[in-house]
Amino acid sequence: MPDHVLTLQGLTKVFSTDRGPITAVDKVDFDVRGDEFFTMLGPSGCGKTTTLRMIAGLETSTAGKILFNDEDFTRFSAFRRNIGMVFQSYALFPHMTLFENAAYGLRIRGLDNDLIKKKVAEILALLGLDELAERYPADLSGGQQQRVSIARALVYEPGMLLLDEPLANLDAKLRVDMREEIRRIQKELGIMSIYVTHDQEEAMSVSDRLAVFNLGQLMQAGHPEEVYADPTSLFVADFIGKANFFPAHVTNRDGTGAKVSLNSGQELALSRLVEVRESEKADIVDGYDATLMVRPEHVEIGQPGKGEIDCHVRRIQFLGSFIRYIGKCSDATQEVIVDSPRAVPGIEEGSEASVTIHPADARLFHKGDGS
Ligand SMILES: Nc1ncnc2c1ncn2[C@@H]1O[C@H](COP(=O)(O)OP(=O)(O)OP(=O)(O)O)[C@@H](O)[C@H]1O
Numbered sequence: 001m002p003d004h005v006l007t008l009q010g011l012t013k014v015f016s017t018d019r020g021p022i023t024a025v026d027k028v029d030f031d032v033r034g035d036e037f038f039t040m041l042g043p044s045g046c047g048k049t050t051t052l053r054m055i056a057g058l059e060t061s062t063a064g065k066i067l068f069n070d071e072d073f074t075r076f077s078a079f080r081r082n083i084g085m086v087f088q089s090y091a092l093f094p095h096m097t098l099f100e101n102a103a104y105g106l107r108i109r110g111l112d113n114d115l116i117k118k119k120v121a122e123i124l125a126l127l128g129l130d131e132l133a134e135r136y137p138a139d140l141s142g143g144q145q146q147r148v149s150i151a152r153a154l155v156y157e158p159g160m161l162l163l164d165e166p167l168a169n170l171d172a173k174l175r176v177d178m179r180e181e182i183r184r185i186q187k188e189l190g191i192m193s194i195y196v197t198h199d200q201e202e203a204m205s206v207s208d209r210l211a212v213f214n215l216g217q218l219m220q221a222g223h224p225e226e227v228y229a230d231p232t233s234l235f236v237a238d239f240i241g242k243a244n245f246f247p248a249h250v251t252n253r254d255g256t257g258a259k260v261s262l263n264s265g266q267e268l269a270l271s272r273l274v275e276v277r278e279s280e281k282a283d284i285v286d287g288y289d290a291t292l293m294v295r296p297e298h299v300e301i302g303q304p305g306k307g308e309i310d311c312h313v314r315r316i317q318f319l320g321s322f323i324r325y326i327g328k329c330s331d332a333t334q335e336v337i338v339d340s341p342r343a344v345p346g347i348e349e350g351s352e353a354s355v356t357i358h359p360a361d362a363r364l365f366h367k368g369d370g371s
């Protein structure tokens with residue numbers, strides 16, 4: 001299979017409404033290659049569906065370009081783009097059997113009957129639906145219906161698969177099974193896939209790369225572990241995974257690192273000012289007010305006085321493979337979350353404790369930088 005490349009350059013969509021223009025998608029750039037599983041992630045209204053619809057040719061763009069293998073995609077009709085699309089609502093034809101629903105894309109392309117039978121049988125087998133071929137949508141479970149809509153999108157061998165929150169209507173357990181299934185199938189077929197969700201756990205678990213959106217803008221794109229470990233804005237740090245935020249005052253900026261003091265007066269030496277945007281590094285000078293971000297697994301909890309920052313333990317949650325301590329610290333802007341692989345002796349709900357931040361894993365951001 002040739003290594004296809006989809007490129008979005010400065011893609012913008014402005015809707016004109018009675019209340020004035022709405023910029024739904026704002027100069028978005030990214031590319032997706034080969035059989036990549038690429039996910040667009042972000043809060044409601046951030047422009048995910050609009051971006052997907054522009055790629056599919058269901059919506060025109062206001063500015064910018066969509067290229068497929070360096071060709072201008074916008075000059076192709078939606079039909080010629082040869083894209084399979086799966087929606088949140090399964091949008092199956094109720095009066096057709098599962099077989100006929102899956103065969104639809106081949107019938108409108110005018111394939112002969114024997115070939116249709118063969119291709120539909122293959123795709124139904126791939127999705128584990130072969131036994132149900134003669135059933136009607138009303139007689140299928142939600143998960144089975146979504147499988148049929150995936151079969152229908154894949155049967156004519158599209159060059160790309162677009163999925164807009166396909167699992168949103170399924171229960172939690174089925175969602176986890178189905179997302180693995182979708183990934184298995186897309187890898188088996190080697191088909192470029194763009195997936196939309198607002199569930200960050202779902203995005204992290206299935207994606208080769210993901211892109212976090214906010215207010216129509218692409219905030220950051222990368223491998224899930226990269227975006228989790230090195231978010232480039234407070235918005236992304238907060239949206240992907242759990243995070244603790246501490247107001248921090250820069251006391252001594254040197255070379256690549258900095259010393260910061262927290263509200264308690266506690267000093268921390270940060271060895272690298274990683275992932276602060278290049279343009280901002282110069283801004284971080286002595287006296288600068290910043291926000292320190294640290295993930296729950298990079299904070300330790302212990303007896304009062306043992307760690308750097310005092311805290312009051314409000315809640316302890318047993319979460320299977322780890323234990324989550326939630327406490328109030330006068331230093332932090334929000335509740336502090338500590339994830340520990342095992343229970344810490346002597347620390348109970350309601351007890352006083354202290355926490356220690358691992359400076360190597362902490363990140364410094366512009367104060368209040370949500371963009
Ligand atoms: N046809 C339209 N006319 C006017 N505004 C629109 C239209 N479609 C979308 N919008 C606006 O554009 C913005 C982006 O919408 P979009 O549907 O792309 O968001 P989304 O990220 O898919 O959200 P959700 O997670 O809720 O599905 C929103 O502010 C929305 O109200």
Ligand SMILES: [Mg+2]
Nearest residue numbers: 048049050164
């Ligand atoms: Mg949407």
